[in-house]
Amino acid sequence: MTSMTPQSQVPSPPSIAFIGGGNMARSLIAGLVAHGMAAASIRVAEPVEALRSALHDDYGVATFAGAAEAVDGAGTWVFAVKPQVMRAVCAELAGTAQSSRPLVVSIAAGITSDQLDRWLDGGLAVVRTMPNTPALLGAGITGLFANAHVDAQQRAQAGHILSSAGETVWIDDETLMDAVTAESGSGPAYVFLLAEAMQAAGEAQGLPADTARKLAAQTILGAARMLVESGETAEVLRKRVTSPGGTTQAAIETFEAGGFRELVGCAITAATVRGRELSKAND
Numbered sequence: 001m002t003s004m005t006p007q008s009q010v011p012s013p014p015s016i017a018f019i020g021g022g023n024m025a026r027s028l029i030a031g032l033v034a035h036g037m038a039a040a041s042i043r044v045a046e047p048v049e050a051l052r053s054a055l056h057d058d059y060g061v062a063t064f065a066g067a068a069e070a071v072d073g074a075g076t077w078v079f080a081v082k083p084q085v086m087r088a089v090c091a092e093l094a095g096t097a098q099s100s101r102p103l104v105v106s107i108a109a110g111i112t113s114d115q116l117d118r119w120l121d122g123g124l125a126v127v128r129t130m131p132n133t134p135a136l137l138g139a140g141i142t143g144l145f146a147n148a149h150v151d152a153q154q155r156a157q158a159g160h161i162l163s164s165a166g167e168t169v170w171i172d173d174e175t176l177m178d179a180v181t182a183e184s185g186s187g188p189a190y191v192f193l194l195a196e197a198m199q200a201a202g203e204a205q206g207l208p209a210d211t212a213r214k215l216a217a218q219t220i221l222g223a224a225r226m227l228v229e230s231g232e233t234a235e236v237l238r239k240r241v242t243s244p245g246g247t248t249q250a251a252i253e254t255f256e257a258g259g260f261r262e263l264v265g266c267a268i269t270a271a272t273v274r275g276r277e278l279s280k281a282n283d
């Protein structure tokens, strides 16, 4: 006798479960679906009903209120919750992790692969990653670190998931993941701060707000494309703009006199230190 299982109850292997369906999970899911991953292979645990509905409506993925239901049958678990709740979420899933031995991928700032492995009761393949928000456009960059339990196939799987968000770079020394977080994970916010400041300064010089906004945004886009596409260093590109005795020189000298480089250094140090604090504070 053949028993029929309703189609809706059949997980399509190999499926990926996202635990947390907020901003970053949404960006990664958008990238995966855009790169051809079947929506039926993506399961998302998210407590906020409005976020669950939006993910289902926009991408067709299966959504669940609880993490335990979302990971059922999934070979890869992507932890996309805040660092502050990671330990509790892992405690809830540790038993299932030990019986189903998934590939564990985390995007959380600060939380180490050792902590994740320990909180899930040990011996698991863990890839700690740090993407950034341009993932939403497939223009992100992600640093990845694999623990000793990750095999070649799992490494490829983690790389595949994050490459749908943009570029990837593997990091061999996990202690550097806090620096990755400080430079590229948080980095889009620094650029947006620069855009805010440029726009405000343009307006202060008399430009209409919409014109000042467009000038700042397109300048940052164009400069970023030159950095990526020209093969030249930032220093060379900066010097090409800076005519001797001209307007740029006047501005750059003002930045330098104000300690711009030191300030950026202090900001990135603060973010790196905060990553380490997040690890300790949530252990």
Ligand SMILES: NC(=O)C1=CN([C@@H]2O[C@H](COP(=O)(O)OP(=O)(O)OC[C@H]3O[C@@H](n4cnc5c(N)ncnc54)[C@H](OP(=O)(O)O)[C@@H]3O)[C@@H](O)[C@H]2O)C=CC1
Pocket: 019, 020, 021, 022, 023, 024, 025, 045, 046, 047, 048, 051, 066, 067, 080, 081, 082, 083, 085, 089, 107, 108, 109, 130, 131, 132, 133, 185, 186
């Ligand atoms: N935003 C960014 O630019 C980047 C963030 N990250 C990392 O990504 C992670 C997520 O950040 P982000 O997407 O911005 O945060 P969000 O707050 O947007 O998303 C996290 C989601 O997880 C939900 N959640 C809480 N508890 C659970 C649970 N037990 N099971 C399932 N879902 C749960 C939260 O719900 P609720 O709000 O109700 O708690 C929230 O909707 C963080 O660890 C962060 O460090 C990494 C790179 C960049």
Ligand SMILES: O=C(O)[C@@H]1CCC=N1
Pocket: 109, 181, 185, 186
């Ligand atoms: O601010 C944060 O903690 C997260 C991690 C990197 C970007 N946003």
